[in-house]
Amino acid sequence: MTCTDFQSMRRLIVFMPLGLLSLLTSGCQPAASSSPEIVIGHFASMTGSEATFGQSTDNGIKLAVDEINAAGGINGKQIRLITYDDKGDAREAGTAVTRLTTKDGVVAVLGEVASGLSLAGAPVCQESGVPMVTPSSTNPKVTKIGDMIFRVCFIDPFQGSVCAKFASEHAGLKAGKAAILTDQASPYSVGLQEEFQKAFEKLGGKVVTKQTYQAGDQDFSAQLTAIRSSEPDVVFVPGYYTDVGNVALQARKLGLTTPLLGGDGWDSSKLGEIAGSAIDGCFYSNHYSQEDPNPRVQEFIKKYSERHKQTPDGLAALGYDAARILFAAMKRAKSLDGKALAAELAQTTNFEGVTGNISIDGDRNAVKSAVILEMKDGKPKYVTTIQPGA
Amino acid sequence: MTRTPDSRRNNGSASHAEVTASASDSQSGFVGNTLMGLMPFAVGIVLASLLHFVLPHVIPGRAGPYYSRIVTDIGIAIIMAVSLNIVNGMTGQFSIGHAGFMTLGGYMAAFMSYYGSMYLWGSAETHGGFLGTGELLFVMSCISGGLLAAGAGYVVGLPSLRLRGDYLAIVTLGFGEIIRVILQQTGKVIDNAQALKTGGLSQMIPPPVGGALGFDDVPKYTNLFWVYTILTVTLVVAYRLKRSGLGRAMISVREDEIAAQAMGVNIARQKVLAFVIAAFFAGVAGGLFAHERGVILSPKDAGFQRSFDYVIMTVLGGRGSITGVMLAAGLLTALPEFLREFEQYRLIVYALLLIIMMLVRPQGLLGIHEIWDLWPRRRSTSLPSSTVATSATSSPEAR
Numbered sequence: 001m002t003c004t005d006f007q008s009m010r011r012l013i014v015f016m017p018l019g020l021l022s023l024l025t026s027g028c029q030p031a032a033s034s035s036p037e038i039v040i041g042h043f044a045s046m047t048g049s050e051a052t053f054g055q056s057t058d059n060g061i062k063l064a065v066d067e068i069n070a071a072g073g074i075n076g077k078q079i080r081l082i083t084y085d086d087k088g089d090a091r092e093a094g095t096a097v098t099r100l101t102t103k104d105g106v107v108a109v110l111g112e113v114a115s116g117l118s119l120a121g122a123p124v125c126q127e128s129g130v131p132m133v134t135p136s137s138t139n140p141k142v143t144k145i146g147d148m149i150f151r152v153c154f155i156d157p158f159q160g161s162v163c164a165k166f167a168s169e170h171a172g173l174k175a176g177k178a179a180i181l182t183d184q185a186s187p188y189s190v191g192l193q194e195e196f197q198k199a200f201e202k203l204g205g206k207v208v209t210k211q212t213y214q215a216g217d218q219d220f221s222a223q224l225t226a227i228r229s230s231e232p233d234v235v236f237v238p239g240y241y242t243d244v245g246n247v248a249l250q251a252r253k254l255g256l257t258t259p260l261l262g263g264d265g266w267d268s269s270k271l272g273e274i275a276g277s278a279i280d281g282c283f284y285s286n287h288y289s290q291e292d293p294n295p296r297v298q299e300f301i302k303k304y305s306e307r308h309k310q311t312p313d314g315l316a317a318l319g320y321d322a323a324r325i326l327f328a329a330m331k332r333a334k335s336l337d338g339k340a341l342a343a344e345l346a347q348t349t350n351f352e353g354v355t356g357n358i359s360i361d362g363d364r365n366a367v368k369s370a371v372i373l374e375m376k377d378g379k380p381k382y383v384t385t386i387q388p389g390a
Numbered sequence: 391m392t393r394t395p396d397s398r399r400n401n402g403s404a405s406h407a408e409v410t411a412s413a414s415d416s417q418s419g420f421v422g423n424t425l426m427g428l429m430p431f432a433v434g435i436v437l438a439s440l441l442h443f444v445l446p447h448v449i450p451g452r453a454g455p456y457y458s459r460i461v462t463d464i465g466i467a468i469i470m471a472v473s474l475n476i477v478n479g480m481t482g483q484f485s486i487g488h489a490g491f492m493t494l495g496g497y498m499a500a501f502m503s504y505y506g507s508m509y510l511w512g513s514a515e516t517h518g519g520f521l522g523t524g525e526l527l528f529v530m531s532c533i534s535g536g537l538l539a540a541g542a543g544y545v546v547g548l549p550s551l552r553l554r555g556d557y558l559a560i561v562t563l564g565f566g567e568i569i570r571v572i573l574q575q576t577g578k579v580i581d582n583a584q585a586l587k588t589g590g591l592s593q594m595i596p597p598p599v600g601g602a603l604g605f606d607d608v609p610k611y612t613n614l615f616w617v618y619t620i621l622t623v624t625l626v627v628a629y630r631l632k633r634s635g636l637g638r639a640m641i642s643v644r645e646d647e648i649a650a651q652a653m654g655v656n657i658a659r660q661k662v663l664a665f666v667i668a669a670f671f672a673g674v675a676g677g678l679f680a681h682e683r684g685v686i687l688s689p690k691d692a693g694f695q696r697s698f699d700y701v702i703m704t705v706l707g708g709r710g711s712i713t714g715v716m717l718a719a720g721l722l723t724a725l726p727e728f729l730r731e732f733e734q735y736r737l738i739v740y741a742l743l744l745i746i747m748m749l750v751r752p753q754g755l756l757g758i759h760e761i762w763d764l765w766p767r768r769r770s771t772s773l774p775s776s777t778v779a780t781s782a783t784s785s786p787e788a789r
Contacts, residue, residue, distance in 0.1 A: 084730060095727065
């Protein structure tokens with residue numbers, strides 16, 4: 001072996017342990033041990049483009065945690081909530097859930113809003129045997145991951161059929177022809193669109209045109225012109241509120257006066273601000289209505305506004321319900337072991353939540369009603385409630 | 391003396407050894423050189439297996455999977471950053487579409503392993519144990535992902551012959567966005583093995599890889615062993631490339647294109663080659679990423695945000711410094727996790743640290759040096775690293 005050979009070998013060997021370096025510096029703290037408190041985890045998009053979703057949900061959960069702690073906790077143990085940000089990134093979501101279930105040793109995980117992120121976190125929970133309750137992931141695939149994964153919101157097929165049913169049966173619409181405008185970058189939008197079309201065609205309706213856009217687009221005139229020429233009775237726009245606001249403004253400018261119809265992605269106080277009067281007379285399905293006279297809804301709105309100085313949107317209400325359903329199951333469970341807790345969660349029937357009476361079915365999905373809201377003067381007004389199976 | 395293309399690819403010191411060896415016995419010298427050439431791979435694989443089998447057991451409590459995951463992510467980030475460094479650091483081009491190659495390779499690999507498993511075993515569960523048939527399929531998938539990405543790298547490399555600097559950056563940015571939008575148009579994942587077998591080829595158009603929702607259900611094969619084995623290959627190739635005539639030619643393109651051309655360096659070839667090599671490793675890293683637990687490959691991954699993560703790693707590490715980039719990649723991947731205590735201010739702290747690091751060391755952590763150059767004793771005995779710049783002129787001769 002020559003001298004230079006040997007040197008280059010030694011250099012190459014230096015390379016290898018570098019990967020180990022960060023591990024060594026990271027330090028190894030012992031995991032959380034049994035303490036007089038119960039730790040639950042929440043992973044959410046607290047930063048990034050969907051930050052409002054994560055923050056609303058987290059506020060709702062915090063309210064529920066405060067309430068249960070004020071009432072003496074669960075069997076004398078206080079609840080401690082750990083919230084981790086995932087930046088709206090699937091890889092970070094997986095890492096955050098791994099940290100919650102292993103290093104932090106939480107008994108249950110709440111989250112995520114976006115279905116794509118729930119799908120990243122759920123397998124980790126399933127594998128480590130920690131129950132996960134997602135407040136608002138509507139994609140059917142999420143709970144199919146395994147028997148540890150639950151949800152407290154309705155699923156896309158139900159919401160799609162609710163919208164289709166409403167479109168074809170509501171007195172003001174009686175739609176036979178629908179146009180669809182989908183955000184093709186959003187799994188939520190694509191999924192809802194498919195389910196709407198299925199249900200609408202089953203009810204005898206016809207989808208006359210399908211147009212797409214990308215979240216963040218500013219100009220929708222090409223799509224809206226195509227929709228106008230197909231003369232639909234209703235335009236289904238299953239997008240998020242920022243884009244929907246622009247769509248409404250430009251549709252009215254183009255002389256397209258057909259009512260727009262959408263899903264829970266519309267639910268934001270920003271919608272009225274963006275679209276103004278252009279959105280009036282349009283409908284969307286949602287998890288709950290702030291106008292619901294039900295005392296438990298009004299009490300929740302009052303408490304939430306006091307604590308967080310803003311009115312709760314649907315995601316906050318779902319976060320609150322998810323946490324309360326989890327706490328109710330914890331109270332009933334004999335132990336906080338993952339399996340026992342999951343079994344109790346599955347037993348949830350007729351839980352009186354803010355977003356309706358919630359029962360968990362055999363597929364660990366919530367069976368509950370949806371409400372239809374109509375935009376009037378920039379504010380959502382309650383129109384009707386559609387029950388599951390109706 | 392037999393001089394194969396293989397031995398030519400070895401670094402400068404190896405060819406020097408070859409000359410001395412040929413004086414005595416050419417045959418045994420060749421065997422010895424080959425063995426020596428394979429040594430780093432052997433060392434890397436041994437270290438990778440150590441990491442794989444020992445790491446989860448030395449961490450107290452239940453935190454093993456968490457730290458294993460961070461170390462896995464660090465490994466993938468290093469492969470990405472070191473390969474991007476071949477284009478951005480060594481050849482001096484400015485690519486901000488590296489995540490596009492990664493995602494393309496990842497989708498290809500996931501497509502092969504998912505539908506391969508469905509076809510062979512009727513389900514997308516992991517199959518076989520450590521080094522079993524399932525893992526074989528997984529490695530083959532990753533390599534084909536790398537090959538597809540390399541093909542794309544060739545296509546993207548071509549415009550770089552006419553464009554440089556900001557203009558090339560826009561082309562690579564556009565590439566990533568094109569990949570993202572195309573992947574959004576793909577079909578639903580077929581999860582029924584029976585339907586898959588009877589469905590014929592028409593169901594493969596457009597490719598059923600999940601559209602906007604992302605490609606879930608991919609069998610989760612990625613583990614520390616494979617990540618660090620592939621990392622070893624990446625590092626050895628990057629290091630030997632840097633020390634070879636080819637690498638010197640690339641560096642000469644970075645330093646001064648006109649001078650390099652005047653000395654006989656084929657600039658076009660060097661640039662395209664850099665893109666192809668970098669894209670290959672990015673594609674393989676994409677395969678590792680796609681098969682990692684708790685990850686869903688989605689079209690969003692091809693967007694520029696993720697590309698920028700890797701650009702930051704190469705800039706922070708120092709242009710052309712392999713060890714510097716490794717350090718930066720490890721640091722930037724682990725840092726957000728260790729900043730979790732700051733909660734929502736985490737990303738502000740992270741960005742602040744980046745700004746401070748760039749202010750303190752504008753040339754990157756290690757500049758153009760490697761980590762061992764920090765030991766002054768070695769500088770006199772070994773080839774001085776300052777030859778990096780001067781080698782630009784001598785490189786045509788080396789080729």
